[in-house]
Amino acid sequence: MTRLIRLNGVQTKPTVAFLGPLGTYSHQASYEQFHDTVEFIEKGKIADVFDALGETDFGVIPQENTIFGPVVETYDALRGVESGFIRGEIALKVQHCLIVRKGVKISDIDCVMSHEQALGQCRGFLAKYLPGAATMKMTSTAAAAEVVANTSGSTRAAICSKICLKMFQGLELLEEGIQDEKSNYTRFYVMAKNRKTTLPVVPVTPVSHALVRIHFGCPENNPGDITAAVKALELGVARIDRRPALNRTPFDDVYFVELRDSQARYANTNGVDAGGDIGRMNGKTPWHERVEEAIERVRVLGGEVKLLGLW
Numbered sequence: 001m002t003r004l005i006r007l008n009g010v011q012t013k014p015t016v017a018f019l020g021p022l023g024t025y026s027h028q029a030s031y032e033q034f035h036d037t038v039e040f041i042e043k044g045k046i047a048d049v050f051d052a053l054g055e056t057d058f059g060v061i062p063q064e065n066t067i068f069g070p071v072v073e074t075y076d077a078l079r080g081v082e083s084g085f086i087r088g089e090i091a092l093k094v095q096h097c098l099i100v101r102k103g104v105k106i107s108d109i110d111c112v113m114s115h116e117q118a119l120g121q122c123r124g125f126l127a128k129y130l131p132g133a134a135t136m137k138m139t140s141t142a143a144a145a146e147v148v149a150n151t152s153g154s155t156r157a158a159i160c161s162k163i164c165l166k167m168f169q170g171l172e173l174l175e176e177g178i179q180d181e182k183s184n185y186t187r188f189y190v191m192a193k194n195r196k197t198t199l200p201v202v203p204v205t206p207v208s209h210a211l212v213r214i215h216f217g218c219p220e221n222n223p224g225d226i227t228a229a230v231k232a233l234e235l236g237v238a239r240i241d242r243r244p245a246l247n248r249t250p251f252d253d254v255y256f257v258e259l260r261d262s263q264a265r266y267a268n269t270n271g272v273d274a275g276g277d278i279g280r281m282n283g284k285t286p287w288h289e290r291v292e293e294a295i296e297r298v299r300v301l302g303g304e305v306k307l308l309g310l311w
């Protein structure tokens with residue numbers, strides 16, 4: 001856990017929780033968003049970053065990757081989130097490295113450790129160059145690098161960022177850019193502890209987004225069919241993700257619908273409800289009001305809806 005700087009017991013900067021330890025991609029994304037305006041707080045798992053919100057002002061959460069798709073742990077946590085509000089997004093370029101203890105050769109490696117996203121993004125490389133090695137899922141890429149660094153005589157490798165060479169002693173880079181596509185980005189949600197909290201640094205998003213969680217599996221509706229709910233939104237749908245609702249009704253799911261205002265031409269609003277006064281000045285209903293009206297239309301149909309973010 002990073003130490004907070006306190007003056008006379010008063011915390012001087014807002015705090016940001018991220019998936020640690022130092023050296024993860026989440027750490028890099030957090031730094032890109034907040035620079036030196038905040039104190040960074042490491043957490044051991046993605047779920048712990050969600051749990052920390054409230055105690056911390058902000059949190060940075062990996063959401064999807066261009067090679068391997070959605071981050072399942074994130075959607076599982078979003079399923080139960082009651083507090084915390086998405087206020088922005090960051091896309092981080094990801095170049096994975098194969099890292100070992102000094103002196104270990106690729107032919108020595110018996111196990112490759114990393115976050116499941118990184119293992120998934122490098123499936124082709126692993127199948128081609130390390131077909132006999134086991135894979136082990138870790139809580140993060142840097143957690144894998146830390147274990148490799150701290151295990152003497154280890155013939156394991158970690159898939160992680162090059163930055164881990166500086167974070168942990170005794171490591172060596174064997175290969176760089178081992179992911180299955182040259183171009184590789186991970187998108188992160190920037191969350192605030194609540195809807196009222198605005199970001200200290202202006203996010204770089206040119207359009208208005210919203211994330212809504214919809215459970216449309218009540219008896220009047222047909223579990224598994226959310227056509228009516230999506231139609232009722234009457235807004236641009238950028239993506240839909242789903243996870244099991246865990247309510248014992250087979251194949252009843254919770255849906256995460258990311259909305260996007262296709263006509264948005266608003267200036268950036270620094271995390272204040274996007275499209276607010278600027279939207280009104282353009283003679284258009286502000287984005288957050290249109291999202292709230294859309295949510296109401298789905299509720300009238302019997303759906304349970306929660307607004308998870310506006311940015």
Ligand SMILES: O=C(O)C(=O)Cc1ccccc1
Binds near residue numbers: 026
């Ligand atoms: O484990 C990390 O470094 C993370 O931040 C999660 C992750 C893993 C792989 C790609 C992007 C983010």
